[in-house]
Amino acid sequence: MATTTTCISHHHLSSAVGYGSFHAREFGFVGSNSRTHLVNSKPKESPSIRCQSTGTNEPKTRRNLLDNASNLLTNLLSGGNLGSTPVAEGAVSDLFGRPLFFSLYDWFIEHGSVYKLAFGPKAFVVVSDPIIARHILRENAFSYDKGVLAEILEPIMGKGLIPADLDTWKQRRRVIAPGFHALYLEAMVNMFADCSERTIMKFEKLLEGEDSRGGNSIELDLEAEFSSLALDIIGLGVFNYDFGSVTKESPVIKAVYGTLFEAEHRSTFYIPYWKIPLARWIVPRQRKFQNDLKIINDCLDGLIRNAKETRQETDVEKLQSRDYSNLKDASLLRFLVDMRGADVDDRQLRDDLMTMLIAGHETTAAVLTWAVFLLAQNPSKVKKAQAEVDSVLGQKKPTFESLKKLEYIRLIVAESLRLYPQPPLLIRRTIKPDVLPGGYRGDKDGYPVPAGTDIFLSIYNLHRSPYFWDRPHEFEPERFLKPRKDVGIEGWSGFDPSRSPGALYPNEIVSDYAFLGFGGGPRKCVGDQFAVMESTVGLAMLLQKFDIELKGSPESVELVTGATIHTKNGLWCKLRERPAVH
């Protein structure tokens, strides 16, 4: 049974202050006040929201003078620019003490799927609609860049794929994407299993120690363990470097964590404090960050040098069909250098590697963390998952082939990503004027957005939208198997998993952009298959060996966000060895 606690309240922002620009009728709503109703559809459940998470059920702070001043300033600065898009009020105080995406959800329920967020002296347009998401991510993708996100990440990732400008991105995506071909992924699955085995062995050893003291369970922060596992995997997969972080600490690991921490911190700050002249030399924290970056960059430079010195082939087809079973180094770096090594400058290669290291590490660790958190509250689903693991794997390790049969585990991964999308928001900025389409409710006029508009595409809102999902806050991996033609929303064809039966997970195409676990369009995650396979292997091997319980109540697990959603104090769990199944 799912344990649920009320964590997002449907609160009322019905005061008249700053509210004048909200015109309900323009958005297909009926009714003249802020309690809106959709013309073409009804939410699948009342918008009085419950969710399976925690520690966030404190009442929202009241709007104060600062908020009103901020709204006023925002409205003045953006006056007229964003047309009659609804404005969310109370922004500043609402943003303290709870993750931003919770507030964005409340406002989505209140104002609809496009609204303007009054946020300090800046305005953001918040979008929570699949048709508009498809427009921004796919149909009109090249009218947008990464805006604020690129500014934050550029000092760390340089011209890597995530922050890259359009020209660099076009060039590098063409080179990097082919690296994730089937034979590479097959080799990776074996590596995922070897790394997961290291983690399992570590737990077994701890259990043995406990056993000798008369106990039969151990307590662990699984979030920290997943973080180490994901770091080892991404190091090997991207540049064949074994951090070995599951079992040891090293200056490079410390530097990687330091850099990740700083990347995260920057993404929660809206003032680019790191750009203040001389800050990098004077402020101790910035000095540490520069040192950490240097340690990682030196390590990456060494790896690139080594790969270039041992460069072998130049033919992409040969590279894509080579036998990985005898290859010592199957990494993406090997592929990139063997393919084009001589042409690509080292700096670009380093940026690419750093980007994939960061993009692939924390996201996967977070998916595993929330999958365990959700499973621990749903024993019947654990049983179902373990039955699948026992029947497909027995006591064996997963392989590329057996992974395809672990359908329920893959759906658990997808469902965890639906409830806890990583990242919960995609960030874009218009580089030319655009008109966002009216959305699934079929509004005719759309919403004009001038060049330079910052957009938050809330994946969290889309994934928990009461308009598309039955019981949107409940953990139900089986939901993806149900045909969803019955959504009944004009202009939206609904979710139909039968349209791509071979896919590893219910992607954006199958769900018509209602599920965007890995984004969509040209800038979709380049490592999606890698990540789904990695999470599936890690989760399957954990469930194969252990029964897991949360140490405290689910409510005691607090959420925090930076680039991804994670816990405030770790995911403390009790692990017991399962009786062996033959």
Ligand code: HEM
């Ligand atoms: C469960 C794990 C992962 C999740 C949830 C995830 C999610 C995402 C999402 C949502 C985007 C789109 C961002 C946007 O449109 O602004 C993205 C982009 C990206 N991801 Fe992932 N990712 C994961 C794992 C990985 C891995 C393992 C790698 C590399 C090995 C990777 C590399 C990238 C890169 C390079 C991009 C930028 C692509 C581009 O702009 O062309 N990700 N990821």
